[in-house]
Amino acid sequence: MNCQQTLMLGIQFMDKFESAGSALADFAIRRPVTIMMLFLSMLVFGIISSQLLPLEKFPSIDIPEIAIRIPYNDATPVEVEKMITRPVEEALATMSGIKRLRSRSSEDGAEIQLQFAWDENLKAKGIEAREKIDAIRADLPDDVERILVYQFNTNDMPIFSLRVSSERDLSSAYDLLDRNLKRPIEKVAGVSKVELYGVTKKQISIRLDQNLMAALQINTNELTNSLSNANFSMTAGSFVDSDIEQKITVNPQGEFTSLQEIRNLMVKKGVRLRDIALVKYEKPKRTEGRHLDQSYAVGFNIFRESTSNMVEVASNVLKVINDANSNPAFNGIQLFIMENEAESVTESLSDLLNAGMIGALLSLLVLYAFLRNVTSTLIVVLSVPFSICITLGCMYMMGYTINILSMMGLMLAVGMLVDNAVVVTESISQEKEKNPDVVAATKAGVGKVSLAVIAGTITTAIVFLPNIVGAKVNITIFLEHVAIAICISLFASLLISQTLIPLLSSKIKTKVSKSGDSNQPKPPGKIATWYKRILTWSLNNQGKTSLIAILILASTALPMQHVTSDDDNNDDQSRVWMDYDIQGSFSLEEVEKTVSKMERYLYANQKKFHIKQVYTYYTAGFAVSGITLIDDLPVSQSEVKKQISENLPKFVRAKPSFQWDQGNGGGIQMTLVGDSSERLGQIAEQILPILTNVEGLSEVKTDTSRQKQELQIVIDSQKAFRFGLNSNDISRVVSTALRGVNLRTFRYGDSGEVGIRLMYDQKLQNSVNALKNLTITRESGQNVTLDMIAKLTVKPRLSEINRSYRQTSITIGGNLQDGFTLEDAQKSIEGVMQHIKLPTGYDWTFDGSIKRQNQNENAMQTNMLLALIMIYIVMAALFESLLLPTAVITSLLFSMTGVFWALFITGLDMSIMSMIGMLILMGIVVNNGIVLVDRINQLINIGYSVQQAIIEACLTRVKPILMTVATTVLGLVPLAIGSTQIGGDGPPYSPMAISIIGGLIFSTLTSLVLVPLTYLLLLKLRAKTINMITNSKDMVNRVINV
Secondary structure (H helix, E strand, O other): OOHHHHHHHHHHHHHHHHHHHHHHHHHHHHOHHHHHHHHHHHHHHHHHHHHHOOEOOOOOOEEEEEEEEEEOOOOOHHHHHHHHHHHHHHHHOOOOOEEEEEEEEEOOEEEEEEEEOOOOOHHHHHHHHHHHHHHOHHHOOOOOOOOEEEEEEHHHOOOEEEEEEEOOOOOOOHHHHHHHHHHHHHOOOOEEEEEEEOOOOOEEEEEEOHHHHHHOOOOHHHHHHHHHHHOOEOOOOEEEEOOOOEEEEOOOEOOOOOHHHHHOOEEEOOEEHHHHEEEEEEOOOOOEEEEEOOEEEEEEEEEEOOOOOHHHHHHHHHHHHHHHHOOHHHOOEEEEEEEEHHHHHHHHHHHHHHHHHHHHHHHHHHHHHHHOOHHHHHHHHOHHHHHHHHHHHHHHHHOOOEOHHHHHHHHHHHHHHHHHHHHHHHHHHHHHHHOOOHHHHHHHHHHHHHHHHHHHHHHHHHOOHHHHHOOOOHHHHHHHHHHHHHHHHHHHHHHHHHOHHHHHHOOOOOOOOOOOOOOOOOOOOHHHHHHHHHHHHHHHOHHHHHHHHHHHHHOOHHHHHHOOEOOOOOOOOOEEEEEOOEOOOOOHHHHHHHHHHHHHHHHHOOOOOOEEEEEEEEEOOEEEEEEEEOOOOOOOHHHHHHHHHHOOOOOOOEOOEEOOOOHHHOOEEEEEEEOOHHHHHHHHHHHHHHHHOOOOEEEEEEOOOOOEEEEEEEEOHHHHHHOOOOHHHHHHHHHHHHOOEEEEEEEOHHHOEEEEEEEEOHHHHOOHHHHHOOEEEEEOOEEEEHHHHEEEEEEEEOOEEEEEOOEEEEEEEEEEOOOOOHHHHHHHHHHHHOOOOOOOOOEEEEEHHHHHHHHHHHHHHHHHHHHHHHHHHHHHHHHOOOOHHHHHHHHHHHHHHHHHHHHHHHOOOEOHHHHHHHHHHHHHHHHHHHHHHHHHHHHHHOOOOHHHHHHHHHHHHHHHHHHHHHHHHHHHHHHHHOOOEHHHOOOEOHHHHHHHHHHHHHHHHHHHHHHHHHHHHHHHHHHHHHHHHHHHHHHHHHHHHO
């Protein structure tokens, strides 16, 4: 049996595609008005959709995390962990699907974070988390006022972060900012919420005088209950008045209506509240502060509605801000936009559009260079705007938005959208040269390449299927939105190539060859002649060509040694963050002095350090500065950090250092877990110096702060019992004295809701001796003070307690120095840790960038393997052959060689963006092989020998292959050589574009020779296998017959 006979079944199947393609083209040619109106309608609808589609930075994606925050101020971390964190953890741990459970216990309360898989139903999980916490609500301390459960979405991020600074004190400017800025911004269409922080709303303070309370025998706990019950609002049902026969609602009024009414409240017979307390409006004590340009600043966070247009909302908000700037009330006040998501999105989309326009222009020029016909070039290019408009219309109908991911998909598709049109147009052009009947030639040309363009489109689109339906990690979730835009546009271009392109091509007259035989092909050009010589030599010298192919594949080992794995460098290059690491629980005022000293140093060297602005946030015992660098930074960010660190002034209360990089999960991190915080601290202190000396790491430190001081009150239960007291009564009095008690709010005029807080005199909160003399109760005419029933001692304590995987944890982290990759860091840390023996019950694991990178790489590698399998399945089904797809798959091997060489030459690492480029490349490179194999099969079907069919098919298809490759490559060149980043501050597009360009060029140059050779070798192998099986059967039959 010869090779031609083995191909007949597959060829009969391919004939069906040729008939289907011809039928579709025939319909378009017979119904031109119908087709033109159809595509004109889709064009208009796409243009309208582009104006209706919401514009945003990222699509609405639910982040698979739930955060529970339980405020509990002025408590110790140990107390919070024991009474709040652990019970809540135990309750939540019974939920299914939790990938990681983390918690943090501090003096401000507890924070528990649940991490789930990306494909979990987060709304259901949020409801379940609330139910679990409600079930143990009675086990938590009575004075826990709120339990906050947060779920996150990419649309929850503020579109504006506004900072207000002034030389004058803004800490009491709540009314000014609320009336002139916050409320006007809230009225802007599309704004969902405005947060104002850094200023506090005035409250009514009830300052108790403990001496008067003791003298008048007022019990603190009874007074607290009495005040809580005095300010109320409730309904008491209704009754029907028999006189007027109407229903009347009963509403007992118990709310305070004036400050004087609160002062006159009777707390005991003959004793009013004013007799034992000072009741007045008071500005709450500052617990945090912000500096901008060395001046006190307050902040605004502005959020938008999910269905609104981000750029339009931002523009309207800016108008309000500009109006406020011109308001005389804002004289001496500066408004600074810290973050403007709309601006970054606009810049990113503008960069993408510019790159796309340049790429489209380059593609247009190369098409004209090949076609040498303006009309044909315009027909081919017409597929781009029509495909994009159809895509926008479909996105609008499907509920998608215009964002940097969908725009990224459209930009990547620009160079590919003309591929189908090029192949179809070139095939029609070749048929017209041989057939004077334009309509017949058009239908024949379309039919001959129908299988190729359908298979090429499907294989290009199918590589994204594992990312859409496969295992979900953060990279595949975001890549799904890129894939949707690419796939819709590709199938739109396929529809156009089968209908609109044939219709327009049928209207173009082409001169038939003047030679006697119209079927005589034109003499080949120089490139075709050169290509034919190489192809003929390779087919005649199959062993040598195979050896060369093996050596080319083996050469991949060289760049692979130097191209290491790394993250995408998606940190914000315009800003660095500095932690102060305050060495103790210093007051807000003392921390502010340290902040001011650092800011004076930075501004004194502003030009040297290329600083544009410094913004600082600080609380008691904590401070962090965001240093905004100038645009077009002349040196690297790491060099700026080095310059700042070299001459850093000495600080008594702080040890400043730069934060871990925020990109891709947050620097290089490893987490130690165990049972004891103290033991973990000792282990961390031993490991820290070792990791500090690891080459390539900088800013190595732990995530824990220094120890703070704690005043422990140890109650003598026997003494307390003698005075008729218990621990709960004593703790409530001390809590009221130090922390205060929030009572119900008081509504007064235009001021709205005003908080009421019961507290003792300020002096009591600033002196241990005064606290010792705090009167707890009065017994037999004697004041019972705190020091009579308890022992007060000051001891050190942990500033916070972190837990991961339901064990106590400490994280050690650092940043990468220039020239070092994540892979280098991971190997170095693993090499160090394998020589360190941890105690039983203690362990460590990677976190941060390394963990995130490993997850993404594993997911991408799995999806690439699945994509390869699906490409093979699709081609096997279309060609009706298990063998022929193997010839096409060989082009994928050489494309990977091209990727590694391209990354090696350009000095880039193998990042996630590079891997995305490789995934897209897999769907593109097989198109060349499909076009070749399809044409070879057609020629064999009409009587050509295998070798003749290979040579003829390659010569007739080399031009469209080179044209499609050139348009795709040139469409990506602007992204490859530019500095465009995702969202303006994310990973650059260049590694992805370079991977596609390098792999596509290298694969094309090799596949034009090696795919035909592989095709021939596989047919020989199949023929020999069939002959061997046939001979074996004959031999068995002869043996049986004997």
